[in-house]
Amino acid sequence: xxxxxxxxxxxxxxxxxxxxxxxxxxxxxxxxxxxxxxxxxxxxxxxxxxxxxxxxxxxxxxxxxxxxxxxxxxxxxxxxxxxxxxxxxxxxxxxxxxxxxxxxxxxxxxxxxxxxxxxxxxxxxxxxxxxxxxxxxxxxxxxxxxxxxxxxxxxxxxxxxxxxxxxxxxxxxxxxxxxxxxxxxxxxxxxxxxxxxxxxxxxxxxxxxxxxxxxxxxxxxxxxxxxxxxxxxxxxxxxxxxxxxxxxxxxxxxxx
Amino acid sequence: xxxxxxxxxxxxxxxxxxxxxxxxxxxxxxxxxxxxxxxxxxxxxxxxxxxxxxxxxxxxxxxxxxxxxxx
Numbered sequence: 492x493x494x495x496x497x498x499x500x501x502x503x504x505x506x507x508x509x510x511x512x513x514x515x516x517x518x519x520x521x522x523x524x525x526x527x528x529x530x531x532x533x534x535x536x537x538x539x540x541x542x543x544x545x546x547x548x549x550x551x552x553x554x555x556x557x558x559x560x561x562x563x564x565x566x567x568x569x570x571x572x573x574x575x576x577x578x579x580x581x582x583x584x585x586x587x588x589x590x591x592x593x594x595x596x597x598x599x600x601x602x603x604x605x606x607x608x609x610x611x612x613x614x615x616x617x618x619x620x621x622x623x624x625x626x627x628x629x630x631x632x633x634x635x636x637x638x639x640x641x642x643x644x645x646x647x648x649x650x651x652x653x654x655x656x657x658x659x660x661x662x663x664x665x666x667x668x669x670x671x672x673x674x675x676x677x678x679x680x681x682x683x684x685x686x687x688x689x690x691x692x693x694x695x696x697x698x699x700x701x702x703x704x705x706x707x708x709x710x711x712x713x714x715x716x717x718x719x720x721x722x723x724x725x726x727x728x729x730x731x732x733x734x735x736x737x738x739x740x741x742x743x744x745x746x747x
Numbered sequence: 748x749x750x751x752x753x754x755x756x757x758x759x760x761x762x763x764x765x766x767x768x769x770x771x772x773x774x775x776x777x778x779x780x781x782x783x784x785x786x787x788x789x790x791x792x793x794x795x796x797x798x799x800x801x802x803x804x805x806x807x808x809x810x811x812x813x814x815x816x817x818x
Binding site: 510511512513514517520533534535536537538539541544545548549550555560562563565575578579580581582583584650651698699700703 | 757758759760777778779783784785786787790792793794795810811812813814815816817818
């Protein structure tokens with residue numbers, strides 16, 4: 492059985508999306524992407540380095556023809572800045588599929604949902620396919636979907652915190668209510684966190700720091716690949732019910 | 748031939764360039780491959796297909812971006 496998922500008409504087999512920030516080198520980054528099995532990587536849009544234009548580029552190490560680049564709006568605090576950034580990204584790459592994030596403040600990097608919704612509406616009107624980073628709020632998720640978001644990406648915990656999924660209830664409610672893919676974006680710290688997201692029924696997980704800041708990023712990338720796969724399998728298998736007390740696994744009949 | 752220079756801004760920094768050059772020429776002068784960047788001129792996107800046709804004008808404000816690592 493091939494277990495794939497589809498976002499904005501594009502079908503992927505890997506349910507793990509990885510970032511390309513914070514790595515020690517492009518080589519390490521490329522090796523981690525390979526080990527993760529990811530088919531999509533997030534990238535940022537920044538001014539070119541005019542003082543040293545000969546510097547190596549990300550595209551020299553991670554081939555955009557083989558791996559789908561998902562441009563983000565990291566660092567944008569208004570809808571206008573995010574939309575401007577993604578217009579440039581579309582021109583640089585030629586892709587409509589983008590990751591929208593509009594942040595509310597630097598301390599928590601929590602999303603500003605009013606600006607996020609505004610930016611989603613503008614992007615959709617301009618033909619973009621925005622996958623949208625958002626709070627873990629089932630109502631906000633619905634509003635984004637109604638505005639045309641092609642995927643809902645609630646945070647599990649603050650960006651870069653590695654705290655794991657803080658509110659399983661709201662993530663599950665978002666999954667149950669959504670008609671578009673739901674991916675946990677941000678907050679994953681280790682493999683079990685990724686598995687939890689998938690066991691809750693998410694379509695995928697997006698992470699950067701959990702891999703990039705591991706002591707051995709390439710091994711952690713592989714751990715995340717396996718965790719996402721096993722969490723997905725557990726979700727499909729349908730877990731056992733939970734009981735308040737013990738229930739023996741061996742038969743009681745025939746006891747000597 | 749006109750040998751005047753133009754005063755422009757590129758990524759927030761002042762710069763003088765010869766008059767009569769296109770945006771593609773400007774990118775090449777900066778050491779950039781025009782097919783690997785996106786250009787915004789006075790807050791408007793310049794389609795990549797027209798970079799060689801659009802002339803740089805005095806007072807223009809450019810943002811030239813590319814993809815970098817990010818989460």
